[in-house]
Amino acid sequence: DSGVTQTPKHLITATGQRVTLRCSPRSGDLSVYWYQQSLDQGLQFLIQYYNGEERAKGNILERFSAQQFPDLHSELNLSSLELGDSALYFCASSALTGPYGYTFGSGTRLTVV
Amino acid sequence: TQLLEQSPQFLSIQEGENLTVYCNSSSVFSSLQWYRQEPGEGPVLLVTVVTGGEVKKLKRLTFQFGDARKDSSLHITAAQPGDTGLYLCAGPRGRVSGGGADGLTFGKGTHLIIQP
Numbered sequence: 001d002s003g004v005t006q007t008p009k010h011l012i013t014a015t016g017q018r019v020t021l022r023c024s025p026r027s028g029d030l031s032v033y034w035y036q037q038s039l040d041q042g043l044q045f046l047i048q049y050y051n052g053e054e055r056a057k058g059n060i061l062e063r064f065s066a067q068q069f070p071d072l073h074s075e076l077n078l079s080s081l082e083l084g085d086s087a088l089y090f091c092a093s094s095a096l097t098g099p100y101g102y103t104f105g106s107g108t109r110l111t112v113v
Numbered sequence: 114t115q116l117l118e119q120s121p122q123f124l125s126i127q128e129g130e131n132l133t134v135y136c137n138s139s140s141v142f143s144s145l146q147w148y149r150q151e152p153g154e155g156p157v158l159l160v161t162v163v164t165g166g167e168v169k170k171l172k173r174l175t176f177q178f179g180d181a182r183k184d185s186s187l188h189i190t191a192a193q194p195g196d197t198g199l200y201l202c203a204g205p206r207g208r209v210s211g212g213g214a215d216g217l218t219f220g221k222g223t224h225l226i227i228q229p
Contacts, residue, residue, distance in 0.1 A: 002155065033216055043156070045206060045216035056215035058206070090155050101146060102217070104155030 003027065006091050006105035014113055018079040021108045023091030025072055030095065031055070032074040033102060034066055037088040049074055081112045116140070117202055117220035125226040129191055134223040136202030137184045143205060145185045146217070147176055150199040192227045199224050 003026035013019055025032050034046040036059075045058035049068035060066075063081075068074040078085060088109050092102035118137045126132055136145065144163040148156035160169050162178035162185060169176045173196075175188040189196055203217040 002157075004155070035216075042221040043201065043203075043219040045218065048216050056206075058216055092155070101158040101161055104148075104157070106153070106155050 002103050002105060004091060004093050004103050004105035006089075006108050008108060009106065010109050010111075012111045012113060013081060015081055015083060017081050017112075018077065019081065019110065021076040021078070021089050021091075021110075023074045023076070023093075023105060025074070025091070025093030026103050028095060029093035029103070030072065031093060032068055032072070033092040033094075034060075034074070034076050035090045035092065035104075037090060037107070038086075043090070046076070078110070083112050086110055086112045117204060117218060119200075119202060119220035119223050121223060122221070123224045123226075125228060126192060128193060128227055128229050131188070131190050132192055132225070133186055133188045134200055134225070135184065135186050136220055138204070139183065141182050143182070145178060145182075146203045147185070147187055148201040148203060148219075150201060150222070151197075156199075156201055192225075194227045194229050197225060197227050 005024040007022045030051045033048045035043050036046055037043045046060040047066050048056040052068050063079050066076045088107045090104050090107045092104045094102050120135050144161055146161045147159045149159055150156040160176045165182045166180045167178045173190045177186045199222045201219050201222045203219045206215045206218045
């Protein structure tokens with residue numbers, strides 16, 4: 001157990017739908033990062049939150065959004081889902097800001113049918 | 114965005130053999146990290162290298178950061194089946210200075226299989 005908890009572990013949904021992925025960071029970590037992993041693109045950085053505020057954005061689609069709550073857990077919302085959104089979504093956390101080592105969760109496997 | 118190229122993409126060898134995998138970029142990185150990922154799990158950090166020419170050892174794994182901080186290598190001695198996994202290198206996105214908090218850029222990884 002890495003200390004970063006992601007739910008659900010698997011999610012199957014239809015095109016056009018909306019889903020919410022949840023992440024609880026490791027105790028004491030203020031930064032939460034979301035990544036998407038697909039076979040062709042590899043691990044892609046989506047977005048980062050630090051202590052409740054958006055800190056950095058990567059290759060995140062406009063159909064996707066995220067937030068970090070006062071208790072530091074984070075949610076990634078994916079809407080108007082397309083087949084191409086099928087991927088593994090990982091959350092990672094770190095105590096610091098900056099390019100230091102992260103602790104990753106086990107991921108949510110999203111399948112859009 | 115700075116790109117990281119990893120080679121080889123796939124590697125299958127016998128238990129007990131040695132191997133080296135590579136991570137290369139045309140850009141300078143302030144630091145590089147290596148992760149290992151097993152099926153159904155998230156990447157696990159193995160090491161961070163921050164100084165050009167730095168060598169770090171983790172049991173049978175030896176990590177090297179190039180003098181120009183554009184490349185890194187991972188050498189495994191006497192590979193074991195437990196070393197099987199996807200090995201990823203990663204570096205800070207954007208700035209050479211490494212300051213700021215803008216996530217990591219990852220290479221696509223080397224899929225390593227160690228056969229008993």
